[in-house]
Amino acid sequence: MSHTLGIRQAQKQKTRQAFLDAALALLEEQSLSSLGLREVTRAVGVAPTAFYRHFRSTADLGVALVDEALGSLHPMVRTTVSTTGDSEERIARAVELIARHVDAYPAHVRFIARERHGGVQPVREAIRAQLQRFAEEVKAELAKDPEAAGWSDDDLLMLAHLYVDQMLITASLFLEALEAPAQERERVAQLATRQLRLISIGRTHWPD
Amino acid sequence: MSHTLGIRQAQKQKTRQAFLDAALALLEEQSLSSLGLREVTRAVGVAPTAFYRHFRSTADLGVALVDEALGSLHPMVRTTVSTTGDSEERIARAVELIARHVDAYPAHVRFIARERHGGVQPVREAIRAQLQRFAEEVKAELAKDPEAAGWSDDDLLMLAHLYVDQMLITASLFLEALEAPAQERERVAQLATRQLRLISIGRTHWPD
DNA sequence: TCATCCAGTTAACAACTGTTCTCTGGAATT
DNA sequence: AATTCCAGAGAACAGTTGTTAACTGGATGA
Numbered sequence A, B: 001m002s003h004t005l006g007i008r009q010a011q012k013q014k015t016r017q018a019f020l021d022a023a024l025a026l027l028e029e030q031s032l033s034s035l036g037l038r039e040v041t042r043a044v045g046v047a048p049t050a051f052y053r054h055f056r057s058t059a060d061l062g063v064a065l066v067d068e069a070l071g072s073l074h075p076m077v078r079t080t081v082s083t084t085g086d087s088e089e090r091i092a093r094a095v096e097l098i099a100r101h102v103d104a105y106p107a108h109v110r111f112i113a114r115e116r117h118g119g120v121q122p123v124r125e126a127i128r129a130q131l132q133r134f135a136e137e138v139k140a141e142l143a144k145d146p147e148a149a150g151w152s153d154d155d156l157l158m159l160a161h162l163y164v165d166q167m168l169i170t171a172s173l174f175l176e177a178l179e180a181p182a183q184e185r186e187r188v189a190q191l192a193t194r195q196l197r198l199i200s201i202g203r204t205h206w207p208d
Numbered sequence C: 001t002c003a004t005c006c007a008g009t010t011a012a013c014a015a016c017t018g019t020t021c022t023c024t025g026g027a028a029t030t
Numbered sequence D: 001a002a003t004t005c006c007a008g009a010g011a012a013c014a015g016t017t018g019t020t021a022a023c024t025g026g027a028t029g030a
Helices: A007-026 A037-044 A048-053 A058-071 A074-081 A087-103 A106-115 A122-145 A153-177 A183-206 B006-026 B037-044 B048-053 B058-071 B074-081 B087-104 B106-115 B121-144 B151-176 B182-204
Strands: none
Touching: A007 A037, A007 A048, A007 A058, A007 A106, A037 A058, A058 A106, A058 A122, A058 A153, A074 A087, A074 A122, A087 A106, A087 A153, A087 A183, A106 A122, A106 A153, A122 A153, A153 A183, A153 B074, A153 B151, A153 B182, A183 B058, A183 B151, A183 B182, B006 B037, B006 B048, B006 B058, B037 B048, B048 B151, B058 B106, B058 B121, B074 B087, B074 B121, B087 B106, B087 B151, B087 B182, B106 B121, B121 B151, B151 B182
C-alpha cells in the first residue's frame, strides 16, 4: 500500500527534483566544484535561500545526484550480466544496452564520469561506494556461471572491477560520440565489443 | 649549442612556472572550472593582471598543464612497453613504474584523471589528443612483438587503448592509496597485476 | 475553527570575481 | 647614451558569490 503524500510534501519533492534537473543541465558545461548555489536557484526560478530547504550545500546536492544517476542502475546491470546465451551474444547485448543508456540519460553519464575523479570529496566517495556495489553485484553474477569454477573470490572481484571500469569507459566514449554521425558511434561499438571479447578470452583461459 | 636566455626571458619563464606549480597545488582540492585567476595570482604572490602576461584564461593555463603532465611521459611509456623479458616480468615492471610515477608526481596524475572528463572543453581535448598519441606509440611497440603476427592495425590499436586506459585506472587507484598503509598499496598492485595478466592471456589466445 | 508548521520570499551583508586602463622601472636594442 | 620594450603593479569597474535574519501565507493537525 503506497502512502499518498500531502500537498505540502508533494510540492517540496517537486521543487527538489527541479533542483536536481537544473543542476544536471548546468553541469554539462562545468564541474560540480564550480556550480554556484545562486546559479541553480536562478535556473529553477526560485529565491537563493530556498536552496537551504533542500540541501546543505552544492556538495550535498551532488551526492543526491549520484543516487539518482546510479541508484536506479543496479537492476539493469544485474540483468545484463546474468543474460543467457553464449559469450558473443552477451557482449553484443551489453554494448547495445550501454549505448541505449547513454542515449536515454546522457547528463547522468556525463555527471558520473566527470565527478568520479572530480574536485568534491563527498561526491567522489559516494560514486566510489556505488561502483564498489556494482562490482560486487557483477561478481555475484559471475560466480553463478559454470565458467567461474576454480576462481577465487579475489579473482572474481578483480574481473568484476575490470568489467565495471570497461562499462564506464565505453559509456564515456558513446557520450563523446552522441552528436557525431552514426558511423562514429558504430566505431565505438566495434571497439568496445572487441575489448570485451579480449577480456572474455582471457577469462576463459585464466587458470592456464 | 644551447642558447642562453636573456635575464628578462628567464625571469618570465620562472614566473610562468610558478603559475603552473601554484595552480597544480590549488587543483588538488578543486576542479579547473572553479579555479579563479585571482586565486592563482594570490598563491604566486603577484598582481592579478600579471596573469594575462602568460595566459589568456585559466583554460589556457590548463592546456599548458596537460603538456607538462603528459608531455614528458612519452619516452617512459615507450620504454616500458618495449621492455624485454617474458610477459610476467613486463607486467611487474609496468605496475612498479606506474606506482613510482604516482609517488613522484601525484599532482600531475590527479590533474589528468580529474580533467580528462572535466568541465573545460579545451583541456579535455588536449588530454584526449595526448592519450591518442600514447595509444599509437603503444600500438607501434606492440607491432614489433612476434606475438602481434596476424593482428590487424585496428585490433592492435584496440589493445593499445585497453592498455592506456588500464594504466590510468591503475594510476588513479595508486593515487587514492597514496596516504594509505603500505598494505593497501600492495593490494592495488596485486589487483593491477592480475588485470594486466588477464588481458595478456586474452591477447595470447586472440585469434582463436 | 484556530494555532502551528514550514517551503519559499525579501532584503541586506561583506567578500569575492574577471577585465579595463594607466603607470613604472629595469632589461634590451640601437 | 638614448630609445624602445614589456613583465608586473596599482586602482577602479560592475557583477557575482554564500549566508544571515526576519517575513508571509497556505497546508496541516488539534
